[in-house]
Amino acid sequence: MSTLAVSEEHVPATTAKVVQPAWVRALHWTNAVAMVLMITSGWQIYNASPLFGFSFPPQITLGGWLGGALLWHFAAMWLLMVNGLIYLALGFATGRFRKKLLPITPGGVIADTRAALTFKLSHDDLSKYNSVQKLLYAGIIVVGIVIVLSGLSMWKPVQLYWLSMLFGGYDIARYVHFICMAAIVGFMVVHVALALLVPKSLRAMIIGR
Ligand code: HEM
Numbered sequence: 100m101s102t103l104a105v106s107e108e109h110v111p112a113t114t115a116k117v118v119q120p121a122w123v124r125a126l127h128w129t130n131a132v133a134m135v136l137m138i139t140s141g142w143q144i145y146n147a148s149p150l151f152g153f154s155f156p157p158q159i160t161l162g163g164w165l166g167g168a169l170l171w172h173f174a175a176m177w178l179l180m181v182n183g184l185i186y187l188a189l190g191f192a193t194g195r196f197r198k199k200l201l202p203i204t205p206g207g208v209i210a211d212t213r214a215a216l217t218f219k220l221s222h223d224d225l226s227k228y229n230s231v232q233k234l235l236y237a238g239i240i241v242v243g244i245v246i247v248l249s250g251l252s253m254w255k256p257v258q259l260y261w262l263s264m265l266f267g268g269y270d271i272a273r274y275v276h277f278i279c280m281a282a283i284v285g286f287m288v289v290h291v292a293l294a295l296l297v298p299k300s301l302r303a304m305i306i307g308r
Pocket of ligand 1: 134137138140141142144145146148149150172176179180246247248249250251253254273276277279280283
């Protein structure tokens with residue numbers, strides 16, 4: 100019998116069809132759609148007044164022009180924020196964050212990084228995250244919160260002046276917002292690459308397809 104634990108709880112193998120509960124998957128894919136809309140419209144906003152010496156190719160931006168991109172950005176923002184708030188509320192309420200993401204210790208992260216680099220990282224139990232995964236997943240949640248807060252501080256710099264000041268003003272908030280976007284895009288590239296690289300046979304055992 101397979102030793103793979105395929106769900107959060109120790110449920111009988113017959114019912115253990117999925118790795119993640121349905122609510123996590125629904126919120127994850129909604130977040131993915133919202134993120135793609137936010138990133139591509141954000142790139143169009145950036146192109147109107149680049150912070151650095153480059154622009155994003157128009158083919159991978161959304162909105163057509165600054166005004167159109169801002170409309171997309173502020174529309175998708177609601178999807179992102181409502182979805183994100185439900186995710187955070189359920190993550191804490193169900194104890195999922197505590198169970199899946201804690202503890203994160205420096206020793207564990209160093210040991211698992213070393214094991215990963217020498218191809219000795221165990222993939223026996225995919226329901227449990229290793230320390231590097233825990234750090235990255237917890238880290239990207241924090242980045243997600245910072246990008247929303249810096250975005251809000253730029254959206255309503257007068258009403259939310261205290262938030263703007265917390266970031267050191269509008270101009271610095273812009274850089275923080277951009278750096279968070281770069282971190283999210285980097286995370287997404289690795290995340291998608293790893294999802295595709297997990298052998299199909301292993302995936303079939305886990306999700307029954
Ligand atoms: C509640 C969520 C968000 C709000 C309220 C928000 C708001 C804003 C605002 C007001 C701007 C224009 C800043 C300016 O140039 O003056 C902006 C730009 C931008 N946003 Fe967002 N944003 C949010 C989330 C996101 C997310 C999730 C991403 C991508 C992952 C993102 C990516 C960008 C990018 C790349 C820019 C262009 C950066 C620049 O050149 O200033 N935003 N956002």
